[in-house]
Amino acid sequence: MIESIKIGKSAIGGETVGGVTVWVPEGRVDASSAPDLEQAMTSGIAEGGEAVVLDLSRTRYMSSAGLRVVLVVARALQAREGKFAVCGLNDEVKELFEVSGFSLIVGIEPDRDAAVAAVAAQ
Amino acid sequence: MSQNPHLTFVEEILLLLLDDESGAMKRVAPNVMELLVAGAILMDLALRGRLDCDLQRLVVVDSTPVGEEILDGPLAEIVEAADEADARTWVVRLSARSKQVQEAALARLVERGILRVEDRSFLWVFGSRRYPMVDDREEREVKLRILDVLLSDRIPAPRDVALICLADASNAFQVILSPQELRHAAARIELVRGFDLIGQAMGRAIQKSVQDIAAATATAHHPFY
Numbered sequence: 001m002i003e004s005i006k007i008g009k010s011a012i013g014g015e016t017v018g019g020v021t022v023w024v025p026e027g028r029v030d031a032s033s034a035p036d037l038e039q040a041m042t043s044g045i046a047e048g049g050e051a052v053v054l055d056l057s058r059t060r061y062m063s064s065a066g067l068r069v070v071l072v073v074a075r076a077l078q079a080r081e082g083k084f085a086v087c088g089l090n091d092e093v094k095e096l097f098e099v100s101g102f103s104l105i106v107g108i109e110p111d112r113d114a115a116v117a118a119v120a121a122q
Numbered sequence: 123m124s125q126n127p128h129l130t131f132v133e134e135i136l137l138l139l140l141d142d143e144s145g146a147m148k149r150v151a152p153n154v155m156e157l158l159v160a161g162a163i164l165m166d167l168a169l170r171g172r173l174d175c176d177l178q179r180l181v182v183v184d185s186t187p188v189g190e191e192i193l194d195g196p197l198a199e200i201v202e203a204a205d206e207a208d209a210r211t212w213v214v215r216l217s218a219r220s221k222q223v224q225e226a227a228l229a230r231l232v233e234r235g236i237l238r239v240e241d242r243s244f245l246w247v248f249g250s251r252r253y254p255m256v257d258d259r260e261e262r263e264v265k266l267r268i269l270d271v272l273l274s275d276r277i278p279a280p281r282d283v284a285l286i287c288l289a290d291a292s293n294a295f296q297v298i299l300s301p302q303e304l305r306h307a308a309a310r311i312e313l314v315r316g317f318d319l320i321g322q323a324m325g326r327a328i329q330k331s332v333q334d335i336a337a338a339t340a341t342a343h344h345p346f347y
């Protein structure tokens with residue numbers, strides 16, 4: 001397990017489950033925390049973690065800056081033929097994904113187990 | 123000279139709308155152009171880490187000037203605002219700056235050696251200013267970025283999403299793509315322009331403005347007596 005990274009009001013934890021890297025940002029994923037989340041996730045991809053789950057079950061709020069992290073990560077993984085799923089969205093974050101069309105480009109699963117299984121099966 | 127390697131979105135969209143040889147601007151309705159420029163400013167400020175937004179509000183997260191005249195004035199206006207407003211409200215508010223911003227952006231493109239100024243006069247009275255292209259590398263790069271996004275299934279970078287929103291709102295695709303390519307890319311444009319919340323807000327503001335003008339015109343043609 002990779003040690004959680006404490007960043008401002010958020011904590012970003014990355015851990016590996018069956019070859020899938022699971023990132024679990026806590027609190028708010030907005031302009032104050034998004035750059036660090038993006039850096040952590042894209043660094044992980046560059047180091048070979050090309051099967052990725054973004055578990056948002058501990059994320060209370062996501063802004064436009066947070067959506068951009070999802071876009072950048074999805075783009076980086078697509079370029080490497082990697083695998084990606086998002087899970088644990090609360091109603092507000094789910095609405096954001098639907099309104100912005102992100103739900104059409106990123107697999108959304110109800111929970112971490114389902115997301116890890118979906119990524120492993122891709 | 124700017125320290126930023128990127129052109130601003132206002133500069134990029136102006137390059138797309140200029141006819142390369144004549145330097146004349148492609149016709150965009152004034153109300154649409156005003157809102158388009160405002161949307162471009164907000165998207166630039168968001169991607170430079172100064173603004174953030176969600177579906178309800180737009181907020182300043184860093185009030186440090188970016189060092190670009192056409193962005194720092196609007197940023198200061200948002201910082202000084204007493205109320206909390208959503209992205210669409212800010213698109214409308216900043217549209218009042220559009221003419222001044224466009225002039226400043228064109229001046230910068232001339233200063234960078236991308237465009238040149240050509241003043242023409244008609245009957246020695248009516249003057250018109252045009253901006254023929256001197257160096258088309260930036261414009262070609264912008265067009266290539268757009269084509270790359272629209273004609274592939276690749277997930278676009280955030281800057282390219284913003285550019286697609288602006289090109290769509292200004293009908294610049296009609297200049298870049300053939301009618302057949304445009305039909306082929308329609309669903310892709312629809313998908314990509316949704317990825318940026320400010321781009322969406324700009325689209326709604328433009329749609330409302332166009333509808334208001336159409337309604338006003340219809341009323342003028344069919345007045346109630």
